[in-house]
Amino acid sequence: MKLYDSKMAPNPRRTRIFLAEKGISMPTEEVDIAAKQHKTPEYSAINPFQRMPALVLDDGTVITESVAICRYVEALRPEPALFGIGAKEVGLVEMWNRRAEINFFANVAAVFRHLHPAMKDLEVPQVPAYAEASRPRVFWFLELIDKELATREFVAGNRFSIADITTYVAVDFMKPGRLVMPDHLSNVKRWHAAVAARPSARA
Amino acid sequence: MKLYDSKMAPNPRRTRIFLAEKGISMPTEEVDIAAKQHKTPEYSAINPFQRMPALVLDDGTVITESVAICRYVEALRPEPALFGIGAKEVGLVEMWNRRAEINFFANVAAVFRHLHPAMKDLEVPQVPAYAEASRPRVFWFLELIDKELATREFVAGNRFSIADITTYVAVDFMKPGRLVMPDHLSNVKRWHAAVAARPSARA
Numbered sequence: 001m002k003l004y005d006s007k008m009a010p011n012p013r014r015t016r017i018f019l020a021e022k023g024i025s026m027p028t029e030e031v032d033i034a035a036k037q038h039k040t041p042e043y044s045a046i047n048p049f050q051r052m053p054a055l056v057l058d059d060g061t062v063i064t065e066s067v068a069i070c071r072y073v074e075a076l077r078p079e080p081a082l083f084g085i086g087a088k089e090v091g092l093v094e095m096w097n098r099r100a101e102i103n104f105f106a107n108v109a110a111v112f113r114h115l116h117p118a119m120k121d122l123e124v125p126q127v128p129a130y131a132e133a134s135r136p137r138v139f140w141f142l143e144l145i146d147k148e149l150a151t152r153e154f155v156a157g158n159r160f161s162i163a164d165i166t167t168y169v170a171v172d173f174m175k176p177g178r179l180v181m182p183d184h185l186s187n188v189k190r191w192h193a194a195v196a197a198r199p200s201a202r203a
Numbered sequence: 204m205k206l207y208d209s210k211m212a213p214n215p216r217r218t219r220i221f222l223a224e225k226g227i228s229m230p231t232e233e234v235d236i237a238a239k240q241h242k243t244p245e246y247s248a249i250n251p252f253q254r255m256p257a258l259v260l261d262d263g264t265v266i267t268e269s270v271a272i273c274r275y276v277e278a279l280r281p282e283p284a285l286f287g288i289g290a291k292e293v294g295l296v297e298m299w300n301r302r303a304e305i306n307f308f309a310n311v312a313a314v315f316r317h318l319h320p321a322m323k324d325l326e327v328p329q330v331p332a333y334a335e336a337s338r339p340r341v342f343w344f345l346e347l348i349d350k351e352l353a354t355r356e357f358v359a360g361n362r363f364s365i366a367d368i369t370t371y372v373a374v375d376f377m378k379p380g381r382l383v384m385p386d387h388l389s390n391v392k393r394w395h396a397a398v399a400a401r402p403s404a405r406a
């Protein structure tokens with residue numbers, strides 16, 4: 001197995017944190033986004049979508065999409081469960097992971113990709129009006145999740161899950177997007193500090 | 204259990220097709236998008252994200268997000284498996300479902316939501332430039348999946364899966380977005396006809 005990774009991008013970080021929570025390490029190759037290495041014919045042959053991460057299995061099968069790699073790993077090594085245990089928790093973890101992706105992470109990414117000068121050659125065309133439409137949605141979600149986190153320890157319940165990983169990586173991705181966490185969101189801050197203190201957060 | 208549904212929107216259709224493939228029926232309430240019933244305080248109390256579907260369990264737990272409801276159902280009734288069997292297939296189904304969502308369905312939706320006059324009061328603000336940026340990505344994905352479907356029966360392999368449901372619903376969602384399937388994509392057309400012929404496609 002070999003993992004194509006990028007330390008610059010948020011999605012590969014999701015997979016690294018997931019692997020660290022599982023206690024798994026594997027051979028890794030860094031793909032240099034700044035040098036547009038992910039746009040080369042060599043990397044495109046591995047992943048035509050030109051994104052990281054990509055996991056190449058020993059039989060040559062390629063699994064891309066950070067969460068798909070996580071699901072593959074969960075199926076091989078179920079403990080600790082990061083996608084929930086039992087039908088109801090499985091449903092709620094998937095719900096919160098998707099809510100965090102669609103309503104938060106995607107909006108943070110839109111602000112960064114469609115406004116940041118460094119993305120000019122990578123997000124073509126940049127549509128600044130789309131970034132501005134996405135910006136208030138970031139804060140709408142943060143207000144909502146702050147109220148939720150007043151009632152429980154983690155994003156999807158009282159067990160750490162992939163939904164925490166997604167939300168945590170997206171919060172940290174606010175910084176390059178020049179989005180500032182509102183001071184009054186004390187539950188989000190308590191939760192973020194707790195996740196940041198886990199050894200996996202350094203992955 | 205009760206399912207809040209919408210016959211007008213593509214995501215609830217994913218859940219309906221999934222349930223039909225499982226042979227499950229349940230009490231359903233239609234939420235009228237044209238009348239903005241999903242924006243009412245009553246529905247917002249069920250799903251603050253104001254989207255359908257939403258599944259209310261007998262204990263009052265609410266599961267939203269079409270794929271989260273599908274995962275809940277898969278955990279309760281594993282056969283026929285629609286998220287793959289075994290680690291590798293599980294990873295590949297998740298990969299193709301996400302590729303279809305992120306690189307195809309989301310772009311079809313962007314064209315519809317940011318251009319169609321009927322969406323003026325629901326997608327605020329509409330950003331036509333974002334629709335135009337999304338349009339060529341729809342066709343890029345279709346070219347790619349056409350080549351993939353030359354090598355196998357279904358989107359993620361030789362077994363029907365959630366990835367077929369997502370791709371099929373997104374193809375049908377091209378019509379309201381005024382996106383026309385290119386004539387030369389014969390593998391996509393063969394696959395679409397096969398999925399359309401399944402009884403679940405009428406759900």
